[in-house]
Amino acid sequence: MTLLSRRGVLGCALCLVAAREARALSWTGPVAQGGFVSGRAEPGTRLALDGTAVRVGRGGEFAFGFGRDAKPDSVLSITPPGGKAEARKLSVEKRAWLEQPITGLPPAMVTPPPETLERIGREREAVRAARRHDTPEPLFATGFMWPATGRISGVFGSRRILNGEPRAPHLGVDVARPTGTPVAAAAPGIVRLAEADLYFQGGTVILDHGHGVSSSYLHLSRIDVRVGQRVARGETIAAIGATGRVTGPHLHFEIGWLGTPVDPQTALPPMPES
Secondary structure: OOOOOOOOHHOOEEEEEEOOOOOEEEEEEEOOOOOOEEEOOOOOOOOEEOEEEEEEOOOOOEEEEEOOOOOOOEEEEEOOOOOOOEEEEEOOOOOOOOEEEEOOOOHHHHHOOOOHHHHHHHHHHHHHHHOOOOOOHHHHHHHHHOOOOOOOEEEEEEEEEEOEEEOOOOOEEEEEEEOOOOOEEEOEEEEEEEEEEEEEOOOEEEOOOOOOOOEEEEEEEEEOOOOEEEEEEOOOOEEEEEEOOOOOEEEEEEEEEEOEOOOOOHOOOOOOOO
16 A cells, blocks of 8 residues: 555654744645645634635634645745745655556547537636635544545556547546445535536536635536525535546546645545445
8 A cells, every 4th residue: 555545644744843933834734745734823823825815714724735746845934923935845746646447448539529618718728727726714623524435546646548549548536336326525525516518528617615625526417506506515516427537427626726636535534335
């Protein structure tokens, strides 16, 4: 098992103490490629990761993440209330990624015909916009639960070989269950996108969990929510399906920070035994 396997990183915790003010900044989650980090700082603290502002809630809640191909070094700027900024260098662990060949896809789902490219581009922009909301409420702070349980059929970061052709890496985790299996909101959130028929993603719901944190649910057979609706953690929002680019029914689940996908399994507890 790697550091990022079930029993590794999810229990890891780091604590940084601002030397001048002796105030604690604590978090859970791995400083690693694909890692999702959430924690608390003293209220009024200002944070920035590699120059990007990290929103800090009224209670000190914050979150940030590292992309699949994050560079080995990162800088976290910490400015305590009334204090001076301190730059902390973070060593980002490099991960090894699996390779996953997938066969049996319709050719148009591997190399889309030219007449679909405008549609695909328009849908990608809508998805990007939905994932980049920066709502002040720290809804993510409740923690994440599995939106569906079952066999994990695809993992974050794997190199996809579709019908023998290399394609973009997989940026979520797949849970294989029959069509119609309920899908729950992984954390409290606000629905930012609810579309029944995206070209690659099929039925798709995107939730905003505050501070730039989002979750995405793809290949759905049914959508039970509307844009702007608030949902509770564990509330049914959709059903698993086989829509979009798939070879069978499953849920593709993503978590992101400011539009950058992170490994959902670094934010989730171990998958319950079936």
